[in-house]
Amino acid sequence: MKTYKQVNITSIPRNYELLSGLLWDLPIEGINETDTSLIIYYDASNRISIEEFKKVLDEAVRNNLIESYEISESEVENKNWNEEYEKNVRVIEVTDKIVIKPSFKEYNSRGDQIVITIDPKMSFGTGEHQTTRLMIEMIEKYVSPGAAALDVGTGTGVLAIAAVKLGAERALGIDNDEWCYLNGNENIVLNNVEERVKIIHGEITDIEDEQFDIVLANINKNILIEIADEIKKKVKKTGLAILSGLLNADENDIDNRYVNVGFRPVDKKSMGEWLSIVYRSDR
Numbered sequence: 001m002k003t004y005k006q007v008n009i010t011s012i013p014r015n016y017e018l019l020s021g022l023l024w025d026l027p028i029e030g031i032n033e034t035d036t037s038l039i040i041y042y043d044a045s046n047r048i049s050i051e052e053f054k055k056v057l058d059e060a061v062r063n064n065l066i067e068s069y070e071i072s073e074s075e076v077e078n079k080n081w082n083e084e085y086e087k088n089v090r091v092i093e094v095t096d097k098i099v100i101k102p103s104f105k106e107y108n109s110r111g112d113q114i115v116i117t118i119d120p121k122m123s124f125g126t127g128e129h130q131t132t133r134l135m136i137e138m139i140e141k142y143v144s145p146g147a148a149a150l151d152v153g154t155g156t157g158v159l160a161i162a163a164v165k166l167g168a169e170r171a172l173g174i175d176n177d178e179w180c181y182l183n184g185n186e187n188i189v190l191n192n193v194e195e196r197v198k199i200i201h202g203e204i205t206d207i208e209d210e211q212f213d214i215v216l217a218n219i220n221k222n223i224l225i226e227i228a229d230e231i232k233k234k235v236k237k238t239g240l241a242i243l244s245g246l247l248n249a250d251e252n253d254i255d256n257r258y259v260n261v262g263f264r265p266v267d268k269k270s271m272g273e274w275l276s277i278v279y280r281s282d283r
């Protein structure tokens with residue numbers, strides 16, 4: 001039985017887009033930005049408490065991303081939840097070509113558009129966040145027909161699904177969160193790509209001896225630094241790694257680490273504070 005709660009966060013400065021991006025890594029069910037606060041809905045019955053939010057916010061203070069914050073917690077009536085949730089999930093036109101929509105909203109697409117249906121439930125990856133949009137732009141630019149793609153930290157499976165819809169032959173999505181594994185598998189069925197996309201539960205180290213033309217990873221700086229060697233092992237010689245979940249301020253640390261393991265930066269793009277970098281394997 002789920003017990004929904006909400007936390008209300010106010011911060012100085014009021015940069016809720018940045019904070020919601022940082023908090024999306026937690027197993028939360030929805031975020032609502034208002035002019036004065038950030039409201040986060042989550043299931044308090046099993047996996048998360050207000051302390052987890054405080055840890056992320058304290059780190060944001062330590063990194064000078066915000067000066068200070070206030071946080072409070074309140075109960076949410078269960079009966080309103082689905083309605084609230086559905087109201088807040090939007091159809092997102094990510095690029096001229098790619099649209100992401102939930103199954104419960106209609107969208108009249110043009111013939112040249114690709115519509116990806118994502119019901120996010122508790123996973124990250126609706127297209128709402130800049131890092132997902134940056135990743136999709138880069139996939140559109142760099143995926144080559146027939147490529148094999150690996151999506152580390154697949155969330156809803158959105159990037160793996162986008163990769164095959166944009167020409168990859170097949171994609172493997174992996175996430176260490178079991179909810180994402182379940183949700184990703186639902187989303188590949190919604191998009192009729194179950195023949196070409198496989199979603200598994202685990203860590204990148206669980207994938208044995210397989211190499212990919214393109215490795216996608218939208219996670220965060222610390223994890224991307226930790227798994228750089230593993231990402232390198234999974235990329236074919238002269239293949240690509242496309243990263244995000246990064247703030248602009250993370251660029252040097254990530255570049256140092258990825259160049260050190262044998263990558264060369266070939267492209268990058270920012271959206272607000274968020275950054276995506278494309279690396280080519282050099283050896």
Ligand SMILES: C[S@@+](CC[C@H](N)C(=O)[O-])C[C@H]1O[C@@H](n2cnc3c(N)ncnc32)[C@H](O)[C@@H]1O
Nearest residue numbers: 124125132153154155175176177180203218219
């Ligand atoms: C920011 S979300 C990205 C979701 C989606 N790929 C997108 O671009 O919208 C990061 C995901 O990485 C997963 N994750 C975090 N650390 C991981 C790890 N060490 N191995 C696999 N998945 C991880 C989280 O569970 C989360 O679903």
